[in-house]
Amino acid sequence: xxxxxxxxxxxxxxxxxxxxxxxxxxxxxxxxxxxxxxxxxxxxxxxxxxxxxxxxxxxxxxxxxxxxxxxxxxxxxxxxxxxxxxxxxxxxxxxxxxxxxxxxxxxxxxxxxxxxxxxxxxxxxxxxxxxxxxxxxxxxxxxxxxxxxxxxxxxxxxxxxxxxxxxxxxxxxxxxxxxxxxxxxxxxxxxxxxxxxxxxxxxxxxxxxxxxxxxxxxxxxxxxxxxxxxxxxxxxxxxxxxxxxxxxxxxx
Amino acid sequence: xxxxxxxxxxxxxxxxxxxxxxxxxxxxxxxxxxxxxxxxxxxxxxxxxxxxxxxxxxxxxxxxxxxxxxxxxxxxxxxxxxxxxxxxxxxxxxxxxxxxxxxxxxxxxxxxxxxxxxxxxxxxxxxxxxxxxxxxxxxxxxxxxxxxxxxxxxxxxxxxxxxxxxxxxxxxxxxxxxxxxxxxxxxxxxxxxxxxxxxxxxxxxxxxxxxxxxxxxxxxxxxxxxxxxxxxxxxxx
Numbered sequence: 001x002x003x004x005x006x007x008x009x010x011x012x013x014x015x016x017x018x019x020x021x022x023x024x025x026x027x028x029x030x031x032x033x034x035x036x037x038x039x040x041x042x043x044x045x046x047x048x049x050x051x052x053x054x055x056x057x058x059x060x061x062x063x064x065x066x067x068x069x070x071x072x073x074x075x076x077x078x079x080x081x082x083x084x085x086x087x088x089x090x091x092x093x094x095x096x097x098x099x100x101x102x103x104x105x106x107x108x109x110x111x112x113x114x115x116x117x118x119x120x121x122x123x124x125x126x127x128x129x130x131x132x133x134x135x136x137x138x139x140x141x142x143x144x145x146x147x148x149x150x151x152x153x154x155x156x157x158x159x160x161x162x163x164x165x166x167x168x169x170x171x172x173x174x175x176x177x178x179x180x181x182x183x184x185x186x187x188x189x190x191x192x193x194x195x196x197x198x199x200x201x202x203x204x205x206x207x208x209x210x211x212x213x214x215x216x217x218x219x220x221x222x223x224x225x226x227x228x229x230x231x232x233x234x235x236x237x238x239x240x241x242x243x244x245x246x247x248x249x250x251x252x
Numbered sequence: 253x254x255x256x257x258x259x260x261x262x263x264x265x266x267x268x269x270x271x272x273x274x275x276x277x278x279x280x281x282x283x284x285x286x287x288x289x290x291x292x293x294x295x296x297x298x299x300x301x302x303x304x305x306x307x308x309x310x311x312x313x314x315x316x317x318x319x320x321x322x323x324x325x326x327x328x329x330x331x332x333x334x335x336x337x338x339x340x341x342x343x344x345x346x347x348x349x350x351x352x353x354x355x356x357x358x359x360x361x362x363x364x365x366x367x368x369x370x371x372x373x374x375x376x377x378x379x380x381x382x383x384x385x386x387x388x389x390x391x392x393x394x395x396x397x398x399x400x401x402x403x404x405x406x407x408x409x410x411x412x413x414x415x416x417x418x419x420x421x422x423x424x425x426x427x428x429x430x431x432x433x434x435x436x437x438x439x440x441x442x443x444x445x446x447x448x449x450x451x452x453x454x455x456x457x458x459x460x461x462x463x464x465x466x467x468x469x470x471x472x473x474x475x476x477x478x479x480x481x482x483x484x485x486x487x488x489x
Contacts, residue, residue, distance in 0.1 A: 030484040047427050065458075066454075066458065067461065068459045068461075069414070069418075069430065069457065069461035069462045069465075070418070070454040070458050070461070071417075071419070071422075071457055072419035073421040073422060073424060073432055074421060074432055074450055074453050074457060075430070075452045075454070076445075077435070077436065077439075077453075078446075078447065078450040078454065080453065081446035081447075081450065082446045082447035082449075082450045082451070083446065083447070085444070085446050085447050086447050104406055118364045142439075168416070180258055183321075185325075186324070186325040186326070187325070188325075188329065189325035189326070189327045189328060190325075190379070190422070192327065193425060193465050200325065200327050200328060200331075203328075203364070204331070207331075207335075213335045213336070214336075215271070217328065217331050217332055217335070220328060221328055221332075224323060224325060224328060225320065225323045225324060228323040229323070234379060242430075
């Protein structure tokens with residue numbers, strides 16, 4: 001029992017807590033960027049999948065099969081180690097050096113580190129495969145008559161998709177999409193394997209430095225649970241609002 | 253493309269140092285996935301039934317525990333089991349076993365919800381019919397509800413198992429020598445041709461995962477015609 005007590009022992013020093021908070025910040029950052037990119041990419045894949053042209057549906061199907069049936073970790077390794085060996089040498093050098101983009105006078109966008117870049121690309125492509133399936137399910141939930149109505153008004157297929165189908169599909173797909181965003185937050189933890197200093201990476205670092213296993217992983221776990229809980233509550237709130245809106249319109 | 257790096261290291265990638273050393277590579281990945289698939293199915297079934305049959309405080313606590321396991325990332329849980337299991341049980345727990353434990357807990361938590369959903373999807377009339385025949389709740393569950401629910405749940409079980417195969421790659425982070433780990437090892441030893449190595453590894457995982465999907469599809473199709481025939485017979489007579 002003494003080992004257990006020493007595990008529960010003292011709290012982490014503020015310095016190490018700071019590391020964990022930095023890790024959480026990185027996790028949130030990457031998650032937000034990946035959620036945005038994978039949604040945009042997911043919409044394109046879903047649109048390609050539901051098109052009638054075979055040269056669009058086939059590559060989309062292959063993309064889904066490949067990215068869903070291989071582990072995210074292996075995909076990250078591929079981007080991190082593999083892609084630079086396939087690209088011309090100057091381009092990897094360019095990717096590895098730090099650039100900054102000045103927007104106006106005060107805002108500068110700094111070039112992300114190679115790990116961060118790989119993490120964002122890898123996670124976005126992987127998540128897009130899942131996000132696109134949710135969006136496609138949402139698109140199927142939009143009545144077919146809506147498309148016919150759009151076509152009858154003289155809209156092109158693209159316009160029907162853009163102005164009629166997608167806005168409704170995204171609203172239908174929102175609850176499962178939030179679930180996918182939770183998965184994205186959890187999946188960012190795999191980027192520790194390519195050396196991105198996110199929450200899991202920093203918790204491992206704190207553990208190695210302090211030997212306070214229980215506290216290091218405990219704080220990190222709490223952070224993860226808190227983020228997921230906030231997303232969950234957001235989902236509940238949105239669903240309740242929608243239910244209220246639906247009953248409201250029915251009464252009218 | 254340079255394929256000699258693959259042919260040179262093929263045995264090591266497929267089964268590690270076996271028989272001179274411990275089993276590793278793709279063989280260990282298969283073993284790890286099989287073990288955690290069975291354990292997660294058992295755990296998921298148990299928790300799902302408990303979730304459907306319990307009320308009040310017990311139900312709330314079960315929901316909270318399952319929610320917790322669904323909320324934390326797999327690597328985090330692997331850290332927990334890897335570092336805490338030996339301390340709690342005072343024995344040396346092999347890395348493979350602690351990873352299996354983590355995967356089974358997460359897989360079980362996800363499956364519990366699909367089992368619960370499957371059981372709730374069975375009409376209340378089925379329960380009433382069984383109870384009116386004088387069966388106990390447990391007997392109704394065992395003989396009437398579960399057989400139907402499990403058939404509906406097959407796709408979510410297969411999905412979860414595909415996820416398990418993919419997640420078994422996370423054993424890498426605690427140094428268990430499965431496929432991803434030996435691939436990273438080979439990669440850091442030869443230093444060149446990383447794209448070939450990881451694409452090949454990806455291909456093995458792809459075959460494992462989609463193979464399981466095809467097999468499940470075939471099994472489902474194998475059973476469906478027979479069932480339809482029986483149904484048709486039942487309605488015509």
